[in-house]
Amino acid sequence: MVVLSGGTGTPKLLRGLKELTEFAVIVNTAEDIWISGNKVCPDIDSVLYTLAGIIDEEKWWGIKGDSFRTHEMLLKLGCDEFMAIGDLDRAVHIFRSELLRKGLTLTEATKRLRKALGVEQEVLPMCDEEVETRVVTDEGDMHFQEFWVKRKGTPEVVDVYFKGIEKAKATKDVLRVLESCDFVLIGPSNPITSIMPIISVRGIKELLIDKTVVAVSPIVGSEAVSGPAGKFMRAKGFKVSPLGVAYVYKDFLDILVVDDVDRRLVGEYDGVKVVATNTIMKTAEDSKRLAEFILRFD
Amino acid sequence: MVVLSGGTGTPKLLRGLKELTEFAVIVNTAEDIWISGNKVCPDIDSVLYTLAGIIDEEKWWGIKGDSFRTHEMLLKLGCDEFMAIGDLDRAVHIFRSELLRKGLTLTEATKRLRKALGVEQEVLPMCDEEVETRVVTDEGDMHFQEFWVKRKGTPEVVDVYFKGIEKAKATKDVLRVLESCDFVLIGPSNPITSIMPIISVRGIKELLIDKTVVAVSPIVGSEAVSGPAGKFMRAKGFKVSPLGVAYVYKDFLDILVVDDVDRRLVGEYDGVKVVATNTIMKTAEDSKRLAEFILRFD
Numbered sequence: 001m002v003v004l005s006g007g008t009g010t011p012k013l014l015r016g017l018k019e020l021t022e023f024a025v026i027v028n029t030a031e032d033i034w035i036s037g038n039k040v041c042p043d044i045d046s047v048l049y050t051l052a053g054i055i056d057e058e059k060w061w062g063i064k065g066d067s068f069r070t071h072e073m074l075l076k077l078g079c080d081e082f083m084a085i086g087d088l089d090r091a092v093h094i095f096r097s098e099l100l101r102k103g104l105t106l107t108e109a110t111k112r113l114r115k116a117l118g119v120e121q122e123v124l125p126m127c128d129e130e131v132e133t134r135v136v137t138d139e140g141d142m143h144f145q146e147f148w149v150k151r152k153g154t155p156e157v158v159d160v161y162f163k164g165i166e167k168a169k170a171t172k173d174v175l176r177v178l179e180s181c182d183f184v185l186i187g188p189s190n191p192i193t194s195i196m197p198i199i200s201v202r203g204i205k206e207l208l209i210d211k212t213v214v215a216v217s218p219i220v221g222s223e224a225v226s227g228p229a230g231k232f233m234r235a236k237g238f239k240v241s242p243l244g245v246a247y248v249y250k251d252f253l254d255i256l257v258v259d260d261v262d263r264r265l266v267g268e269y270d271g272v273k274v275v276a277t278n279t280i281m282k283t284a285e286d287s288k289r290l291a292e293f294i295l296r297f298d
Numbered sequence: 299m300v301v302l303s304g305g306t307g308t309p310k311l312l313r314g315l316k317e318l319t320e321f322a323v324i325v326n327t328a329e330d331i332w333i334s335g336n337k338v339c340p341d342i343d344s345v346l347y348t349l350a351g352i353i354d355e356e357k358w359w360g361i362k363g364d365s366f367r368t369h370e371m372l373l374k375l376g377c378d379e380f381m382a383i384g385d386l387d388r389a390v391h392i393f394r395s396e397l398l399r400k401g402l403t404l405t406e407a408t409k410r411l412r413k414a415l416g417v418e419q420e421v422l423p424m425c426d427e428e429v430e431t432r433v434v435t436d437e438g439d440m441h442f443q444e445f446w447v448k449r450k451g452t453p454e455v456v457d458v459y460f461k462g463i464e465k466a467k468a469t470k471d472v473l474r475v476l477e478s479c480d481f482v483l484i485g486p487s488n489p490i491t492s493i494m495p496i497i498s499v500r501g502i503k504e505l506l507i508d509k510t511v512v513a514v515s516p517i518v519g520s521e522a523v524s525g526p527a528g529k530f531m532r533a534k535g536f537k538v539s540p541l542g543v544a545y546v547y548k549d550f551l552d553i554l555v556v557d558d559v560d561r562r563l564v565g566e567y568d569g570v571k572v573v574a575t576n577t578i579m580k581t582a583e584d585s586k587r588l589a590e591f592i593l594r595f596d
């Protein structure tokens with residue numbers, strides 16, 4: 001089984017899934033950014049921390065119990081480090097970046113990192129090339145992190161594009177895990193900025209067509225459970241609804257899991273089966289229950 | 299008044315001097331090194347922390363009361379960050395490096411940093427070019443920090459050289475403070491690895507010849523008060539004694555301050571006057587007393 005993941009939503013689901021089955025995770029890297037001298041991979045880190053059992057389950061980023069001594073000192077000195085990087089989290093960024101500086105690929109560096117963190121599951125960057133989600137807004141064209149973290153998601157979104165995506169190709173490891181699985185789960189991550197980069201990497205989408213692909217809608221009713229998914233879907237011309245999510249994935253999707261509040265949508269639509277359950281994951285128990293529901297389709 | 303400084307010895311003296319008079323400091327940068335994505339300038343930082351009143355007076359590097367969360371996490375992950383960088387200290391390295399990445403010179407970045415730390419005295423890197431102290435040992439040719447921190451100064455030293463020194467030239471600021479002063483103090487820093495790089499920068503030595511130059515010997519008896527000065531002086535063919543120090547500075551030195559234990563050396567030698575006092579600085583009071591002694595020659 002292979003899971004496609006962004007941050008927040010899918011990691012919440014992985015928290016439950018890891019108690020029940022084996023899987024590999026292919027992770028979005030288009031939100032990665034060099035900050036304070038080192039490479040931050042927000043989605044990879046959230047996945048790793050979740051699987052290592054050290055994620056901060058309040059924020060769903062960063063490490064539980066982390067301190068912010070360096071970050072606070074930077075602010076005191078007048079240096080605007082616009083993401084709040086924890087002291088332990090920063091060590092992970094340094095570990096990764098030292099390996100990249102030595103010439104390792106992101107895939108190799110991530111493998112070393114997951115072993116250092118004691119993570120058994122394969123965690124694979126979607127590609128080794130640098131891809132950058134750019135958000136075109138009424139206030140200019142900016143990196144996703146600038147839009148979401150620095151500007152708190154307030155500018156109007158006109159478009160989204162993935163800079164460098166034309167050069168990105170599926171890694172050997174990504175091809176291997178996809179070729180050897182039958183079941184692919186797309187977690188409840190942002191369809192536009194988390195999943196679309198993954199399926200836009202050359203070589204990935206073709207491999208999804210023959211699999212049983214199940215997606216969990218991150219849109220409940222007509223709103224995203226968390227994050228800016230709604231704004232981005234609208235900008236890309238999709239309806240902000242679970243069926244809008246199905247439409248983003250229409251080329252390969254078999255089953256869409258929607259929340260109970262959208263139970264009226266249960267049925268078949270152009271080959272996509274819509275099923276409903278409680279998709280809100282507040283506790284570890286919620287995560288496990290949703291994971292069990294999904295595993296019935298495997 | 300201008301002070302030439304390395305780490306440890308001269309900062310100890312600056313602790314006293316700053317209570318008594320105004321001065322600018324020209325600092326050795328040949329021990330600088332990029333670590334964990336950011337530029338560490340050990341001597342500049344020790345000078346800045348001393349003048350800001352935040353230096354760790356146990357170790358004479360780093361910030362008082364600092365924690366090592368990131369460093370310890372790196373070690374736990376198996377990443378050998380060979381200098382123990384504190385969390386607050388790391389913020390200073392990031393602040394500097396962010397400015398360098400934006401295209402500022404080290405002089406400009408240091409100016410911003412000293413203002414952010416509330417330091418009134420000018421603190422000037424000896425040059426803006428990268429110069430690197432390399433130690434040739436029986437175990438190979440290595441960066442000074444590798445020799446001193448990683449290998450704990452144990453290899454036999456065959457030679458020392460300053461990679462890149464031929465391209466280094468005195469900055470506008472260094473020329474300005476030197477041209478407008480009459481009195482230059484060379485602190486009790488390592489004559490070979492702290493002071494020799496400074497006086498080897500094109501344009502500096504010539505300006506020292508006409509000044510009253512006072513140096514404090516870091517060698518007491520036949521040993522260095524701290525650090526590897528003895529090993530380096532021997533490798534460079536100098537006697538490990540206060541008079542050996544005078545010989546390193548012979549082209550421009552007027553007065554050498556030696557410790558009371560070397561009082562037998564008091565006298566005149568080829569135009570250098572040797573005077574004696576207690577040069578050991580354990581307390582802030584010791585630093586001030588030595589600074590007062592030196593200021594008599596101004």
